[in-house]
Amino acid sequence: MTDDSHDTAAVLNTTSVVGIGVCFVLAAAALFALPTLQRLGLGFNTAFWLISAVELATALGIIYFIFNLHEEPE
Amino acid sequence: MLIGTFYFIAKGWGVTDKEAREYYAITILVPGIASAAYLSMFFGVGLTEVEVVGRGTLDIYYARYADWLFTTPLLLLDLCLLAKVDRITTGTLIGVDALMIVTGLIGALSETMLARYTWWLFSTIAFVFVLYYLLTSLRSAAKRRSEEVQSTFNTLTALVAVLWTAYPVLWIIGTEGAGVVGLGVETLAFMVLDVTAKVGFGFVLLRSRAILSDTGAPEPSAGEASAAD
Numbered sequence: 001m002t003d004d005s006h007d008t009a010a011v012l013n014t015t016s017v018v019g020i021g022v023c024f025v026l027a028a029a030a031l032f033a034l035p036t037l038q039r040l041g042l043g044f045n046t047a048f049w050l051i052s053a054v055e056l057a058t059a060l061g062i063i064y065f066i067f068n069l070h071e072e073p074e
Numbered sequence: 075m076l077i078g079t080f081y082f083i084a085k086g087w088g089v090t091d092k093e094a095r096e097y098y099a100i101t102i103l104v105p106g107i108a109s110a111a112y113l114s115m116f117f118g119v120g121l122t123e124v125e126v127v128g129r130g131t132l133d134i135y136y137a138r139y140a141d142w143l144f145t146t147p148l149l150l151l152d153l154c155l156l157a158k159v160d161r162i163t164t165g166t167l168i169g170v171d172a173l174m175i176v177t178g179l180i181g182a183l184s185e186t187m188l189a190r191y192t193w194w195l196f197s198t199i200a201f202v203f204v205l206y207y208l209l210t211s212l213r214s215a216a217k218r219r220s221e222e223v224q225s226t227f228n229t230l231t232a233l234v235a236v237l238w239t240a241y242p243v244l245w246i247i248g249t250e251g252a253g254v255v256g257l258g259v260e261t262l263a264f265m266v267l268d269v270t271a272k273v274g275f276g277f278v279l280l281r282s283r284a285i286l287s288d289t290g291a292p293e294p295s296a297g298e299a300s301a302a303d
Contacts, residue, residue, distance in 0.1 A: 020099060024107070027107055031111050031140055032110075052179060058144060
């Protein structure tokens with residue numbers, strides 16, 4: 001981030017916008033995934049830690065995409 | 075929580091300021107995921123039972139912890155962006171925060187009270203480090219910014235310090251700890267804390283001009299922005 005006055009005209013980075021959307025959907029879906037994972041044969045602990053890992057990974061993904069939310073000026 | 079999400083979406087619709095967009099994106103996602111977590115707990119998906127020696131079967135709302143793993147790093151990111159700290163400080167703060175939630179999680183799933191209290195202690199120590207970072211590194215960085223930013227940062231840090239301190243206290247006196255407080259009161263208290271710490275936080279942040287780029291441009295309201303479109 002800069003104090004450049006051209007910031008207000010910055011162009012959104014489409015990849016980052018899509019990335020944020022995908023991370024959000026994944027994180028929301030993971031909150032409901034435990035019964036499905038258990039039906040697929042995973043034990044509670046494995047399924048639970050998998051979901052926790054998804055939540056943390058998607059949060060980190062969003063942080064990455066937020067840092068790259070705008071196109072860098074050429 | 076859902077109302078908060080939609081309010082933030084409506085308020086942020088049409089915002090063109092680069093930095094404000096970042097704050098809106100983060101702040102909308104936080105209550106958004108929390109809403110999904112509450113929905114999963116409401117439908118019984120986000121709930122499990124843990125057999126604890128000497129205490130019998132405890133209901134553990136694991137979705138709450140999963141929610142915190144997602145939302146607390148983003149709330150801290152808002153503060154890091156406000157203070158304009160470097161990425162190493164941001165990464166360290168978020169790393170310690172993740173450690174705080176994960177150790178709390180291990181405690182919640184532990185089957186003896188000794189293990190539960192030990193992990194709670196680890197988690198609380200990590201929380202003290204998070205607070206320390208907020209009140210030292212981030213605060214001194216925020217002091218180099220405008221008065222508006224400093225004021226917003228101080229309000230939000232105070233909010234985080236007070237509300238986040240209540241979580242380990244509620245955990246230790248609640249059903250997952252000593253059992254002094256019943257499940258109904260505990261659930262209600264966590265809900266009030268969650269709404270205040272997420273929607274209240276967002277409300278204070280997004281009302282402030284501190285989220286704008288340092289250009290002096292006024293923040294467009296949703297109405298003004300729509301008209302401009």
